[in-house]
Amino acid sequence: MTFIKKPIFRHPSLPKNDLGLTYRDYEGLVSTLCAGCGHDSITASIVQSCYDLSLPAHKIAKLSGIGCSSKTTNYFLNQSHGFNTVHGRMPSVATGANLANRDLIYIGVSGDGDTASIGLGQYCHAIRRQLNVTYIVENNGTYGLTKGQFSATNDKKSKNKKGADNPFGAIDLALMAIELGAGFVARSFSGDKEQLVPLIKKAIAYNGFSLIDVISPCVTFNNHPHSTKSYDYIREHNTAMGELDFVPEKENIQAKYSEGESVDVTLHDGNSINLQKLDGNYDPRDQDKAVSILRKYRGEGKVVTGLLYINEDANEMHETLKTSTTPLNAIPMNDLCPGIDELDKLNKSYT
Amino acid sequence: MMKPTDIKNPSYFHKVVDCQWACPAHTPVPEYIRLIAQRKYTEAYMVNWESNVFPGVLGRTCDRPCEPACRRVRVEETPVAICRLKRAAADNKSDITEHLPDIPKTKNGKKIALIGGGPASLTVARDLMPLGYDCTIYEKDPKAGGLMRTNIPSFRLPEAVIDEEVDTILDFGVIKKFNQEVTSLKDILDQKYDAIFVGTGAPKGKDLNIKNRYEAEAIENIHIGIDWLTSVAFKHVDKIGKKVVVIGGGNTAMDCCRSSLRLGGLDVKVTVRSPKSDMKASDWEIEEAELEGVPILDNHSPKEFVIENGKLKGVLFEKMIAEYDANGKRKLISSGEDPVLLECDDVILAIGQENAFPWVEKDIGIEFNEWGQPTVDKITFQSSLPNVFFGGDAAWGPENIIWAVAHGHQAAISINNFCENIDLNERPDPITNLLSQKMGIHEWSYPNDISNSNRFAVPHTDHSHALSSIEVEVELGYDEKLALEESKRCLNCDIQTVFTENLCIECDACVDICPVDCINFIENDTEESLRLKLKVPALNTDQDLYISDNLKTGRIMAKDEDMCLHCGLCAERCPTGAWDMQKFTYIEAHTEESKILNYVE
Numbered sequence: 021m022t023f024i025k026k027p028i029f030r031h032p033s034l035p036k037n038d039l040g041l042t043y044r045d046y047e048g049l050v051s052t053l054c055a056g057c058g059h060d061s062i063t064a065s066i067v068q069s070c071y072d073l074s075l076p077a078h079k080i081a082k083l084s085g086i087g088c089s090s091k092t093t094n095y096f097l098n099q100s101h102g103f104n105t106v107h108g109r110m111p112s113v114a115t116g117a118n119l120a121n122r123d124l125i126y127i128g129v130s131g132d133g134d135t136a137s138i139g140l141g142q143y144c145h146a147i148r149r150q151l152n153v154t155y156i157v158e159n160n161g162t163y164g165l166t167k168g169q170f171s172a173t174n175d176k177k178s179k180n181k182k183g184a185d186n187p188f189g190a191i192d193l194a195l196m197a198i199e200l201g202a203g204f205v206a207r208s209f210s211g212d213k214e215q216l217v218p219l220i221k222k223a224i225a226y227n228g229f230s231l232i233d234v235i236s237p238c239v240t241f242n243n244h245p246h247s248t249k250s251y252d253y254i255r256e257h258n259t260a261m262g263e264l265d266f267v268p269e270k271e272n273i274q275a276k277y278s279e280g281e282s283v284d285v286t287l288h289d290g291n292s293i294n295l296q297k298l299d300g301n302y303d304p305r306d307q308d309k310a311v312s313i314l315r316k317y318r319g320e321g322k323v324v325t326g327l328l329y330i331n332e333d334a335n336e337m338h339e340t341l342k343t344s345t346t347p348l349n350a351i352p353m354n355d356l357c358p359g360i361d362e363l364d365k366l367n368k369s370y371t
Numbered sequence: 372m373m374k375p376t377d378i379k380n381p382s383y384f385h386k387v388v389d390c391q392w393a394c395p396a397h398t399p400v401p402e403y404i405r406l407i408a409q410r411k412y413t414e415a416y417m418v419n420w421e422s423n424v425f426p427g428v429l430g431r432t433c434d435r436p437c438e439p440a441c442r443r444v445r446v447e448e449t450p451v452a453i454c455r456l457k458r459a460a461a462d463n464k465s466d467i468t469e470h471l472p473d474i475p476k477t478k479n480g481k482k483i484a485l486i487g488g489g490p491a492s493l494t495v496a497r498d499l500m501p502l503g504y505d506c507t508i509y510e511k512d513p514k515a516g517g518l519m520r521t522n523i524p525s526f527r528l529p530e531a532v533i534d535e536e537v538d539t540i541l542d543f544g545v546i547k548k549f550n551q552e553v554t555s556l557k558d559i560l561d562q563k564y565d566a567i568f569v570g571t572g573a574p575k576g577k578d579l580n581i582k583n584r585y586e587a588e589a590i591e592n593i594h595i596g597i598d599w600l601t602s603v604a605f606k607h608v609d610k611i612g613k614k615v616v617v618i619g620g621g622n623t624a625m626d627c628c629r630s631s632l633r634l635g636g637l638d639v640k641v642t643v644r645s646p647k648s649d650m651k652a653s654d655w656e657i658e659e660a661e662l663e664g665v666p667i668l669d670n671h672s673p674k675e676f677v678i679e680n681g682k683l684k685g686v687l688f689e690k691m692i693a694e695y696d697a698n699g700k701r702k703l704i705s706s707g708e709d710p711v712l713l714e715c716d717d718v719i720l721a722i723g724q725e726n727a728f729p730w731v732e733k734d735i736g737i738e739f740n741e742w743g744q745p746t747v748d749k750i751t752f753q754s755s756l757p758n759v760f761f762g763g764d765a766a767w768g769p770e771n772i773i774w775a776v777a778h779g780h781q782a783a784i785s786i787n788n789f790c791e792n793i794d795l796n797e798r799p800d801p802i803t804n805l806l807s808q809k810m811g812i813h814e815w816s817y818p819n820d821i822s823n824s825n826r827f828a829v830p831h832t833d834h835s836h837a838l839s840s841i842e843v844e845v846e847l848g849y850d851e852k853l854a855l856e857e858s859k860r861c862l863n864c865d866i867q868t869v870f871t872e873n874l875c876i877e878c879d880a881c882v883d884i885c886p887v888d889c890i891n892f893i894e895n896d897t898e899e900s901l902r903l904k905l906k907v908p909a910l911n912t913d914q915d916l917y918i919s920d921n922l923k924t925g926r927i928m929a930k931d932e933d934m935c936l937h938c939g940l941c942a943e944r945c946p947t948g949a950w951d952m953q954k955f956t957y958i959e960a961h962t963e964e965s966k967i968l969n970y971v972e
């Protein structure tokens with residue numbers, strides 16, 4: 021933990037975004053996590069992404085559950101709305117908030133414990149409904165906050181810090197998300213901001229449920245030689261599926277890639293992503309392919325990262341439910357709650 | 372490809388301590404500022420005293436090359452008030468006697484003559500007396516101190532402060548030959564001193580040879596600035612006319628106009644030939660003069676002294692405009708407007724000064740160049756006559772006190788080498804040291820929680836009281852509370868970020884926390900392209916890049932020293948101790964062993 025406040029002084033030549041802000045205007049409080057925790061790098065990537073997208077902070081809600089990872093919402097976007105919920109219950113609160121105000125951008129931050137153990141049911145239903153949220157799992161294969169128990173995403177062959185074997189197999193949250201119908205599924209590594217930042221920007225722009233499962237080493241409990249979620253292991257076993265570039269609507273940088281080497285995916289809102297193919301056959305729009313690649317590489321002990329799957333045509337929850345396009349919190353009270361007489365009328369209509 | 376930085380090279384980290392690097396005497400500035408924050412004023416004073424000999428004087432008058440260099444100006448508007456904090460140490464110190472060097476009773480048998488009793492000579496005496504030398508100071512005035520005493524008026528520098536710091540050295544047992552102007556170097560050479568140091572300053576004020584300069588009716592009322600200030604200092608002059616014109620744009624001009632206000636001047640003006648922005652005077656001196664109500668008329672070139680009814684009527688000026696050629700070189704040309712007459716009772720000429728050696732015989736082996744400057748070695752301060760050394764303004768013309776002190780220290784080393792038959796180019800090494808400041812997991816033994824405040828103004832005497840007498844000091848100095856608050860603004864640039872590559876796991880924690888984006892993990896490249904590729908391009912090439920060896924991923928760590936706040940957050944967030952905050956000590960070598968480490972530990 022750091023005792024001093026981060027100095028207010030900044031580099032005088034920091035670039036500014038369309039809102040005239042520097043990235044430092046998107047910061048939160050100084051992290052209280054262990055020094056070197058991967059979660060802090062994810063925080064920095066979220067800050068960078070929101071800055072890059074010139075998002076106004078008051079249009080963002082950040083939500084989380086419980087865990088070191090879930091604490092991090094305090095460390096970015098100090099000016100945004102926020103809700104630290106109960107362990108594993110972030111998806112419910114996010115669903116409620118999103119139903120009440122569909123105009124905000126929702127960023128959910130969770131851990132592998134928070135999502136794959138206690139919150140697994142909530143996770144599944146949020147995906148099933150295509151809740152419009154950017155769901156970031158800060159996945160360190162352990163319960164960091166409660167001192168290093170194996171989590172449900174920890175690989176079977178790995179050991180804990182003291183050398184004990186993990187007897188159970190891992191839940192692959194990305195694979196599960198694809199299976200449950202998520203429209204945007206990615207995996208990344210906290211130590212690779214060049215990949216992570218475009219993914220986050222893309223996920224925020226995506227209309228529907230977007231998962232980014234970010235492997236994020238826990239320096240204190242899960243960064244030892246027998247860990248499969250350590251800095252060294254991930255760097256050695258990382259197989260990036262493609263180099264991603266987020267292309268906001270107003271820019272067009274297609275010229276950067278030669279034809280045939282890249283896939284352009286245009287989104288609802290006119291933004292697009294450009295995926296440069298490293299593996300010539302990989303097309304993230306192919307669900308079966310995505311599933312088989314994940315299975316194949318897992319068998320080889322590799323970690324596939326990048327944008328794994330995207331469905332451009334999926335409907336988000338509000339579209340499915342045909343809810344009001346005006347956010348509930350903007351509808352006048354009289355319309356929202358017409359009163360006892362209207363209720364009586366309605367009840368009578370069933371008799 | 373850039374090579375890993377050699378942090379063992381003493382200059383590398385020294386350069387990062389911008390204030391100390393800029394100080395001609397290399398005073399360990401952050402060190403004394405931390406001592407002030409701990410209310411260890413005597414220790415803070417002694418750290419200064421060892422480096423610059425006249426902390427009380429310099430804390431009021433130094434030209435402060437350290438302040439424009441202060442890192443703080445890169446992230447906010449104003450530097451730390453380094454100079455005025457020095458004064459706070461001097462004002463609040465206790466008796467320093469026990470800390471002064473022992474002067475051996477038995478002398479080493481070597482005799483040194485010091486010509487001129489200013490800061491350069493006094494510094495040489497300060498450095499040689501503790502080694503057992505017999506030092507004799509020749510001074511033309513009744514008291515030692517040189518320009519500190521004669522050219523800086525008492526409302527800026529009270530006599531008591533000069534007396535105290537000059538006497539500290541004279542009391543080492545220096546032989547005083549005061550009121551004795553040396554008129555022949557040969558005479559001194561004949562007295563068989565083992566070495567002679569010339570520290571006679573730049574005592575010749577420039578004259579202005581325009582029409583009517585030497586007319587009998589005017590001559591009494593036209594004064595050479597530095598001579599006039601000297602007469603004021605020794606109380607030979609205690610009044611001036613009501614209307615005064617001061618010609619010149621340097622600090623002497625500012626001292627002359629402000630002194631005039633205190634000696635009866637009611638309408639005092641300063642004129643300069645050039646645009647105001649080109650004036651030589653320090654900004655703060657100009658500001659003080661203007662605050663006291665002195666107008667500065669720029670682009671005024673003096674043409675003639677006007678005499679009417681048998682007395683000086685005023686000065687006639689031609690208005691000028693500055694023109695700059697493609698290379699930015701300035702030319703002053705007439706604006707074509709009508710000349711302007713400024714009426715006055717007295718004129719003070721403060722248009723520069725020079726060193727002058729009418730007393731050095733041309734045939735005794737001292738070489739002079741075509742401009743009449745002695746040939747002096749830049750490092751050893753030796754002249755072409757091996758036993759004669761020059762320093763201060765006498766060596767290369769007018770500078771300021773802190774340069775004279777720096778010269779004096781170096782000349783003392785040379786004189787000692789010379790007397791001991793050691794090669795003069797064998798200079799002693801500075802003391803350097805790196806010491807970890809880690810106290811606990813997140814605790815450092817230096818105050819890293821720096822203040823966000825702007826510079827604190829130094830309290831001044833009430834305006835009308837200030838003008839009532841030339842003896843009233845205008846600045847009151849910081850009180851303890853203000854000094855403490857100001858000291859918290861120091862960024863502790865001597866506490867270095869030291870990187871150990873084999874401990875780094877490249878987790879990015881330091882990159883993410885750094886408030887000023889100096890740290891990068893990046894592919895190696897040439898310096899030129901690397902500078903452009905950093906998170907924020909490192910465009911200030913005066914400041915180095917700190918480069919590591921190759922890391923596990925094949926990248927390197929590249930840190931731009933330019934903006935670093937030395938806040939220590941990188942080291943706090945580093946899980947493996949690859950970053951550490953280490954205090955870099957740099958102590959300039961003098962003739963005797965340094966005591967600075969005793970004061971700071």
Ligand SMILES: Cc1ncc(C[n+]2csc(CCOP(=O)(O)OP(=O)(O)O)c2C)c(N)n1
Pocket residue numbers: 086087088089090107130131132133134135138158160162163164165166171
């Ligand atoms: C209902 C409930 N059960 C158990 C806990 C104890 N608990 C706190 S954090 C945590 C695990 C967090 O793990 P993860 O989500 O992976 O976060 P990390 O700390 O690893 O980032 C547990 C079990 C709790 N706070 N609340």
Ligand code: SF4
Pocket residue numbers: 053054056057058059088089160164165237238239240241
């Ligand atoms: S315990 Fe692990 S997850 Fe928690 S802050 Fe420390 S390193 Fe991060």
Ligand SMILES: [Mg+2]
Pocket residue numbers: 087089131132133158159160161162163164171
């Ligand atoms: Mg976890």
